[in-house]
Amino acid sequence: MITITNNTINAYIDEHKERFINELFELLRIPSVSADPKYKKDVLRTADIIKEKLINAGAENVEICPTAGYPIVYGEKIVDPKLPTVLVYGHYDVQPADPIELWHSGPFEPVIKDGKIYARGACDDKGQMYMHIKAFELMMRTNSLACNIKFMVEGEEEVGSDNLGTFVKQNKEKLKADVILISDTGIIANHIPSITVGLRGLSYIEVEVTSPNRDLHSGLYGGAVANPINILCEMIAKMKDSNNHITIPGFYDDVEILSDEDRTEMAKAPFDIEEYKKALDLSDIHGETGYTTNERTSIRPTLDVNGIWGGYTGEGAKTVIPSKAYAKISMRLVPHQNSAKITQIFKEYFERMAPKSVKVKVMPHHGGEPVVTPHNSIAYKAASKAMENTFGVKPIPVRSGGSIPIVAMFKTELGLDSVLMGFGLDSDAIHSPNEHYGVFNYLKGIETIPYFYKYFTELSK
Ligand code: BES
Numbered sequence: 337m338i339t340i341t342n343n344t345i346n347a348y349i350d351e352h353k354e355r356f357i358n359e360l361f362e363l364l365r366i367p368s369v370s371a372d373p374k375y376k377k378d379v380l381r382t383a384d385i386i387k388e389k390l391i392n393a394g395a396e397n398v399e400i401c402p403t404a405g406y407p408i409v410y411g412e413k414i415v416d417p418k419l420p421t422v423l424v425y426g427h428y429d430v431q432p433a434d435p436i437e438l439w440h441s442g443p444f445e446p447v448i449k450d451g452k453i454y455a456r457g458a459c460d461d462k463g464q465m466y467m468h469i470k471a472f473e474l475m476m477r478t479n480s481l482a483c484n485i486k487f488m489v490e491g492e493e494e495v496g497s498d499n500l501g502t503f504v505k506q507n508k509e510k511l512k513a514d515v516i517l518i519s520d521t522g523i524i525a526n527h528i529p530s531i532t533v534g535l536r537g538l539s540y541i542e543v544e545v546t547s548p549n550r551d552l553h554s555g556l557y558g559g560a561v562a563n564p565i566n567i568l569c570e571m572i573a574k575m576k577d578s579n580n581h582i583t584i585p586g587f588y589d590d591v592e593i594l595s596d597e598d599r600t601e602m603a604k605a606p607f608d609i610e611e612y613k614k615a616l617d618l619s620d621i622h623g624e625t626g627y628t629t630n631e632r633t634s635i636r637p638t639l640d641v642n643g644i645w646g647g648y649t650g651e652g653a654k655t656v657i658p659s660k661a662y663a664k665i666s667m668r669l670v671p672h673q674n675s676a677k678i679t680q681i682f683k684e685y686f687e688r689m690a691p692k693s694v695k696v697k698v699m700p701h702h703g704g705e706p707v708v709t710p711h712n713s714i715a716y717k718a719a720s721k722a723m724e725n726t727f728g729v730k731p732i733p734v735r736s737g738g739s740i741p742i743v744a745m746f747k748t749e750l751g752l753d754s755v756l757m758g759f760g761l762d763s764d765a766i767h768s769p770n771e772h773y774g775v776f777n778y779l780k781g782i783e784t785i786p787y788f789y790k791y792f793t794e795l796s797k
């Protein structure tokens with residue numbers, strides 16, 4: 337094994353970058369949408385391709401591990417059992433591409449425009465996951481892999497990672513490692529690197545409100561029968577007060593209160609509210625009284641309607657009182673809230689709040705627990721040094737508003753901390769039309785990852 341240097345890394349990337357991009361394109365062309373059964377074959381095919389890519393890069397014992405849902409691709413390279421082991425996690429499934437008509441080019445026809453790769457999954461998470469396979473290839477080909485690597489790439493992250501949870505519980509020996517390394521988050525800006533040290537948890541719930549047993553003529557019955565859409569809207573509106581405080585009794589009971597010092601420290605991260613508004617075309621910001629925008633999206637929990645439907649939404653007008661109304665509601669959770677408990681108190685509140693004139697059903701979807709990862713560990717320091725090396729600036733630790741449910745389970749089931757060394761930008765439009773990922777970010781990731789292995793191994797001694 338030789339110690340990796342700037343020269344080795346840069347020369348290898350320079351020589352192979354076009355191929356790195358082409359190979360990513362190959363993955364991006366497959367619509368591996370885990371939420372929609374119509375793409376089942378594509379999701380499975382993506383797993384096969386990842387397996388091939390891992391083998392080609394030099395991984396051993398590569399296998400497709402079946403689950404009750406989509407499989408997990410596993411592979412490893414054990415250079416010496418006495419050396420530390422890094423378990424790399426990523427996901428090969430993507431969000432649905434809709435609304436498709438808002439894409440400027442096909443969601444599964446990747447193109448580069450202005451230095452950015454446009455496609456569903458370009459950033460979340462095919463692009464970021466594939467950086468790890470290419471960085472691994474680089475270390476294998478240049479004989480510079482400093483420690484052991486295990487890869488675990490799943491196909492159900494975007495639908496809650498339920499089967500990965502089971503897999504982790506059943507494969508503790510196989511997954512034995514010293515730390516988990518994940519690129520599925522972002523940095524503040526290309527000139528302001530950051531490392532994510534917190535993720536929010538999630539409770540996701542679908543509700544159904546039923547009033548009459550069939551759709552009714554709104555003239556004959558209107559005014560005398562509860563309209564389930566009106567009722568649902570009233571119920572949702574009652575869930576927040578005028579300070580945008582969530583009104584579910586007990587909702588804030590377990591919320592971690594940060595010290596003034598911590599909040600002052602957090603506020604040092606560069607942030608420009610005017611730019612933020614401009615980027616989203618907002619005339620004003622909105623949120624819980626007493627907290628900054630960054631706090632609202634990181635250390636505070638939320639309740640949001642993700643979708644609402646019912647009644648007539650077709651062409652023209654139809655005068656009708658619908659029988660049913662529906663909504664999908666999600667709550668983002670912070671330490672030390674618990675997703676099962678929050679789901680339960682939501683359910684009780686929603687059922688209690690409903691007027692006698694309607695029937696309600698509350699159907700929980702997936703959930704996930706919030707996490708905070710250490711920012712003084714060897715692994716964090718290795719990631720920080722690696723990024724400082726390649727960005728020329730020391731990264732800032734930040735808490736993110738997003739969720740990766742498996743990260744909390746890695747801690748509880750495997751006893752392992754994760755390092756969330758992502759390279760995306762909030763402006764990459766993940767989950768939105770025209771998702772993209774900078775070629776700069778893709779290559780910067782491939783460049784940075786080998787340093788992580790180097791420093792992690794050195795600092796572990
Ligand atoms: N990679 C994202 C999460 C993310 C993105 C965290 C950016 C921090 C910064 C992940 O794929 C995701 O979208 N997670 C879902 C949760 C899941 C249960 C559907 C989310 O956060 O909505």
Ligand code: MN
Nearest residue numbers: 460461493520
């Ligand atoms: Mn992701």
Ligand code: MN
Nearest residue numbers: 431460494767
């Ligand atoms: Mn996602």
